[in-house]
Amino acid sequence: MIPFARDGELVTARFTPGERELLEALARQLVALLEERAAESPADVLYAQLGIGGPSAPPLDPAMARLLPDAYRGDAGAASEHRRLTELGLVDRKVANALAVIRTVSTKVAVLDQGDVQAWLRHLTDLRLVLAARLQIEDDGDEGNGDEGMLDLYDWLGYLQGTLVEVIE
Amino acid sequence: MAEVLEDVELRSETLSDQPWVTIVWNDPVNLMNYVSYVFRSYFGHSAQEADRLMLLVHNEGRAVVASGGREDMERHVEAMHDFGLWATLAKEGS
Numbered sequence A: 001m002i003p004f005a006r007d008g009e010l011v012t013a014r015f016t017p018g019e020r021e022l023l024e025a026l027a028r029q030l031v032a033l034l035e036e037r038a039a040e041s042p043a044d045v046l047y048a049q050l051g052i053g054g055p056s057a058p059p060l061d062p063a064m065a066r067l068l069p070d071a072y073r074g075d076a077g078a079a080s081e082h083r084r085l086t087e088l089g090l091v092d093r094k095v096a097n098a099l100a101v102i103r104t105v106s107t108k109v110a111v112l113d114q115g116d117v118q119a120w121l122r123h124l125t126d127l128r129l130v131l132a133a134r135l136q137i138e139d140d141g142d143e144g145n146g147d148e149g150m151l152d153l154y155d156w157l158g159y160l161q162g163t164l165v166e167v168i169e
Numbered sequence B: 001m002a003e004v005l006e007d008v009e010l011r012s013e014t015l016s017d018q019p020w021v022t023i024v025w026n027d028p029v030n031l032m033n034y035v036s037y038v039f040r041s042y043f044g045h046s047a048q049e050a051d052r053l054m055l056l057v058h059n060e061g062r063a064v065v066a067s068g069g070r071e072d073m074e075r076h077v078e079a080m081h082d083f084g085l086w087a088t089l090a091k092e093g094s
Helices: A017-039 A045-050 A062-067 A076-105 A114-135 A148-168 B002-016 B032-043 B047-060 B070-083
Strands: A004-007 A010-014 A109-112 B020-025 B062-068 B086-091
Touching: A004 A148, A010 A114, A010 A148, A017 A062, A017 A076, A017 A114, A062 A114, A076 A109, A076 A114, A076 B070, A109 A114, A114 A148, A114 B032, A114 B070, A148 B032, B020 B047, B020 B070, B032 B047, B032 B062, B032 B070, B047 B062, B062 B070, B070 B086
Parallel strands: none
Antiparallel strands: A004 A010, A010 A109, B020 B062, B020 B086
C-alpha cells in the first residue's frame, strides 16, 4: 500500500507502528553519525555559530564521505577550503531533516507540509546513501554484499522515496 | 591606439568572466524520478529538460547542469549535496 497521499498543499503518511519505529530508529542513527562527524571539528564557538570552521579533510567512513562529498575533483586545496567553510552547515541541515522526520513520524497519520516533504525527500536519500555504502553498492546494477535484510530496507526506502516524488508531482 | 586598448579590455573581460560549471555525477543510489525532480524544483528546468539532463547523468556518467560564476556554482553544488546528489564544480572545459 502506498503510504503517502496528497491532501491539497499537504501530504499525509500512514505507516504501521513497526514502520514508524523503524523510521525513527534509522533517523536517530543518522543523527548520531552526523553529530559524531561534527564533533571531530575543532570547537571554535564563533566559527561554529557562523556554520564555518569545519573539518578540511573528507570523512574516512565511505558512507559519511558520500553524504559529505568534495565539491571539487582533482583540486585538493579548493576541496579542502570549501569543506572547511561549508561542511558544518551541510551537517546541520541533514540533522534538521532527520529531526523533522522523527517529529512527523511520531503520530499515527503524519501530516507533512511542504517543508516537511523536502526534509523527508532529503532524509530518505541520505539513509539510502549510507545503506548503499554499507552494502557496497557502487555501480548501477550492483546488488549488494549479501545482507538481505539491509537490502530489503534499502529497497523499501527507495520505494518510499519514489512514491513520495510521485505524490507531489 | 584606441583600438589596441579596446582589445585589451575585451581580453581581460573574457578572462574574468571565465565560466564555471556545476557537474552532477551518476550514482547507483538516486532514483531517476528524484533526480529529475531535483533538476525541475531547484533549477526551474522544464520537465523535458530535467529528464534530458537526468538521462545524460544516467547514460554518460555526468552532466553539466548549470554554468556561471564560481560563487553561484559553489552554491549550486552545496544545494545538490543537500539533496544527496553527487555534484562538483569546475572551470568550464577543464
